[in-house]
Amino acid sequence: MSNTPETFDTSKLIVQELHEPGIIDADVKALYSLFAKRILWIDGNEVPGAFQMNTAWYKKAQPRDPLFEEHVHDYDELIGFFGSDPEDPYNLHAVIELTLDGVAHRLDKTSMIFVPGGMKHNPLRLLEVEQPIFHFTIVTSPEYSGETAYNVKSE
Numbered sequence: 001m002s003n004t005p006e007t008f009d010t011s012k013l014i015v016q017e018l019h020e021p022g023i024i025d026a027d028v029k030a031l032y033s034l035f036a037k038r039i040l041w042i043d044g045n046e047v048p049g050a051f052q053m054n055t056a057w058y059k060k061a062q063p064r065d066p067l068f069e070e071h072v073h074d075y076d077e078l079i080g081f082f083g084s085d086p087e088d089p090y091n092l093h094a095v096i097e098l099t100l101d102g103v104a105h106r107l108d109k110t111s112m113i114f115v116p117g118g119m120k121h122n123p124l125r126l127l128e129v130e131q132p133i134f135h136f137t138i139v140t141s142p143e144y145s146g147e148t149a150y151n152v153k154s155e
Helices: 026-033
Strands: 036-042 052-058 077-083 091-100 103-109 111-115 121-129 133-139
Touching: 026 036, 077 091, 091 111, 091 133
Parallel strands: none
Antiparallel strands: 036 052, 052 133, 077 111, 077 133, 091 103, 091 121
């Protein structure tokens, strides 16, 4: 960054409060709150120049199945699911099903998944949740255009 400390307020690079993007509508927020707690979201709108990352705790199985729909985007994505037991950090204490390029994978261990740009991925299903799961996604784009992933279905 070409700005010097005298001309640039570096505190603007730090995000400590949740500001969800406009793509997440009220119905999705209400549904999400039944099983998860979003922690923080950062993107190029929140911090100019940043790529997109969001974090959440998944507390129980979701009330609809699947949680997120199959979709594809042009940018790479990294998805993480971490167990919350510090004495057994690789045990997810949950079962998640994530589909990559049409192949469903059942995850019961702490996992990081690389999704290359252009690869169809999801649906995502939280099948069992015994303990909270720390979840994150990172995309190599300043914004996440997940309208198709966040489709709200009637139950």
